[in-house]
Amino acid sequence: MSHQPYSFFQSVERSFDKAANFTKWDKGILEQIKACNSIYSMRFPVKLDDGSIEVIEAYRVQHSQHKSPCKGGIRFSDEVNQDEVMALASLMTYKCAIVNVPFGGGKGGIKINPRNYSVYELEKITRRYTSELVKKNFIGPGIDVPAPDYGTGEREMAWIVDTYTSLKPGEIDAAGCVTGKPITQGGVRGRKEATGLGVFFGIREVCNMTDIMERQGLKPGIEGKTIVVQGLGNVGYHTAKFFREAGAKVVALAEYEGAIFNAEGLNEEEVFQHRKATGSILNFPGATNLEKNTDALELDCDILIPAALENVINKDNAPRVKAKIIGEAANGPCTPEADEEFARRNILCVPDMYLNAGGVTVSYFEWLKNLSHVRYGRMEKRFTENMNSHILGQIEELSGKEVSDKERKFIMHGPEEQDLVHSGLEETMITATREIMEIWKADPSIPDMRTAAYISAINKVATSYAELGIFP
Numbered sequence: 001m002s003h004q005p006y007s008f009f010q011s012v013e014r015s016f017d018k019a020a021n022f023t024k025w026d027k028g029i030l031e032q033i034k035a036c037n038s039i040y041s042m043r044f045p046v047k048l049d050d051g052s053i054e055v056i057e058a059y060r061v062q063h064s065q066h067k068s069p070c071k072g073g074i075r076f077s078d079e080v081n082q083d084e085v086m087a088l089a090s091l092m093t094y095k096c097a098i099v100n101v102p103f104g105g106g107k108g109g110i111k112i113n114p115r116n117y118s119v120y121e122l123e124k125i126t127r128r129y130t131s132e133l134v135k136k137n138f139i140g141p142g143i144d145v146p147a148p149d150y151g152t153g154e155r156e157m158a159w160i161v162d163t164y165t166s167l168k169p170g171e172i173d174a175a176g177c178v179t180g181k182p183i184t185q186g187g188v189r190g191r192k193e194a195t196g197l198g199v200f201f202g203i204r205e206v207c208n209m210t211d212i213m214e215r216q217g218l219k220p221g222i223e224g225k226t227i228v229v230q231g232l233g234n235v236g237y238h239t240a241k242f243f244r245e246a247g248a249k250v251v252a253l254a255e256y257e258g259a260i261f262n263a264e265g266l267n268e269e270e271v272f273q274h275r276k277a278t279g280s281i282l283n284f285p286g287a288t289n290l291e292k293n294t295d296a297l298e299l300d301c302d303i304l305i306p307a308a309l310e311n312v313i314n315k316d317n318a319p320r321v322k323a324k325i326i327g328e329a330a331n332g333p334c335t336p337e338a339d340e341e342f343a344r345r346n347i348l349c350v351p352d353m354y355l356n357a358g359g360v361t362v363s364y365f366e367w368l369k370n371l372s373h374v375r376y377g378r379m380e381k382r383f384t385e386n387m388n389s390h391i392l393g394q395i396e397e398l399s400g401k402e403v404s405d406k407e408r409k410f411i412m413h414g415p416e417e418q419d420l421v422h423s424g425l426e427e428t429m430i431t432a433t434r435e436i437m438e439i440w441k442a443d444p445s446i447p448d449m450r451t452a453a454y455i456s457a458i459n460k461v462a463t464s465y466a467e468l469g470i471f472p
C-alpha cells in the first residue's frame with residue numbers, strides 16, 4: 001500500500017531479522033532461510049466471454065524446499081504482485097515450521113478481481129494457470145501443493161485437481177496435488193472451517209494463560225469477551241462463528257463496503273445471509289453502520305481479528321487501536337511499525353504465521369488422506385465403538401448402575417473424519433501456542449510474540465537444514 005515505507009516482503013524480512021538476532025545461527029544459514037528459492041512469473045492469454053483476449057498476470061513462488069512439497073494457497077486479487085506472493089510464500093515456510101507441518105513454503109497469485117469475471121472465465125483462467133504450473137514442474141503431490149487463499153475456494157481447487165489429473169494419467173497420488181478440495185474430489189471433512197477454528201483454538205489457549213491475561217488486564221477465558229472481526233470471507237466467518245459459540249460477543253463485523261456494530265453481539269450467519277440478499281453488510285437490522293470499514297479496527301473491544309488482507313493496521317492507524325489483543329487471522333495485517341506501537345502500549349498481537357496455521361495444518365491432513373487413499377476413521381470407528389460398548393457394559397455390570405442415554409452416546413461414539421481432523425488441529429494449535437510462549441517467557445528482552453514465533457520458526461528450519469547435512 002502506498003503509505004508503507006517498504007514492501008510487504010521487506011517487512012517480512014525485517015521481522016525475520018529482528019528475531020534472527022536472538023538466535024545462534026550462522027549468517028549464511030539465516031540468509032538461505034530468508035531467500036525465496038524459486039519464482040515463476042507468468043503471462044498467458046484468456047479469451048473472455050465477449051470474444052476479447054486478455055493477458056493474465058500470475059505467479060507461483062517456492063520460498064523454501066528444505067522440506068517437500070512446498071505448500072501454500074493461491075489468491076485471486078487485483079493487488080497481486082511478485083513482492084506480495086514472495087512475502088506470503090515466506091510466511092508459509094515459517095508457518096509450517098512452527099506447527100510442525102513437514103512442508104516448505106509456497107504461494108501463488110493471479111492478478112484478477114474474481115468479481116469481474118464469469119464462472120466460465122474463472123474456470124478457463126484457473127485451468128490454464130494449472131497447466132502452466134504443470135509445464136514448468138511447479139505443481140505435484142511431491143513438488144508443490146496449492147490450496148485456497150483470498151478469493152479462491154473449493155471450486156477452484158476442484159478445477160486444479162481435474163486439470164492436473166487429466167495431464168498426468170495414471171499418477172496414483174494425483175489427488176494430493178492440491179488441498180482444500182470438495183469432499184467428492186478428495187477433500188477432507190473439516191478443511192473449510194480449519195483456519196477459523198485454528199484462530200479460535202490459538203486465542204482460546206492464550207486466554208487460558210492467567211499470567212498473560214493479567215498483563216492485558218483481562219479475565220481468563222473466552223466467555224463474555226468482545227470481538228471485532230474484519231472480513232467476512234471463509235476465515236472471518238468461521239472465526240466469528242467459533243467465538244460466538246464459545247460465548248464471546250462479536251460486536252462488529254467489517255467488509256470492504258463498510259462495517260456494522262451492535263454492542264449486544266452479531267450473528268455471523270444472519271449477517272452473511274443479509275449481505276447475500278442485499279449485496280451489502282450495511283443496514284443490518286439492529287446494528288449501526290460505521291462510515292468507513294477501517295473504523296471497525298479502532299473500536300473499543302477485547303480482541304480484534306483482522307481476517308482479510310495485509311497492511312491494514314499500520315503506522316497511521318495503530319495509535320488509535322483500542323483492542324487489548326489482536327489475533328492475526330489474515331496474513332500480514334499488521335506492519336512492523338504497528339508492532340512497535342503495540343509493544344509500547346502493551347497490546348498483545350498474536351501473530352499470523354502461527355495463529356492462522358489451521359488451514360495448512362488441515363491441508364496436511366488432507367494430503368495424508370490423499371496419499372493413503374483412505375478416509376480418516378474408516379479403519380477404527382467400528383472397532384472403537386465395539387470396545388467402548390464392551391467397557392461400558394463391564395462397568396455397568398460391576399457397579400450395578402447405568403449411565404444416562406446422553407452419556408452413553410458420548411462414550412460409545414467412535415471417531416469420524418471430522419472428529420479426528422478437529423482434534424488433530426486442536427492439539428497442533430495448543431502445542432504451538434505453548435512453544436512460542438515458552439520462548440517468549442524465557443527471554444524478557446524478546447519484544448513481542450511475533451519475534452518469539454519467528455525464533456521458533458528459524459530454529460526449526462535451521463535445524464532441519466543442519467540435519468540434511470547441508471550446513472555442517
Ligand code: GLU
Pocket residue numbers: 071072073074145146147148149150179331356357359360361363
Ligand atoms: N492459504 C492458507 C494460508 O495462507 C492455506 C494454505 C494451505 O492450506 O496450503 O495459510
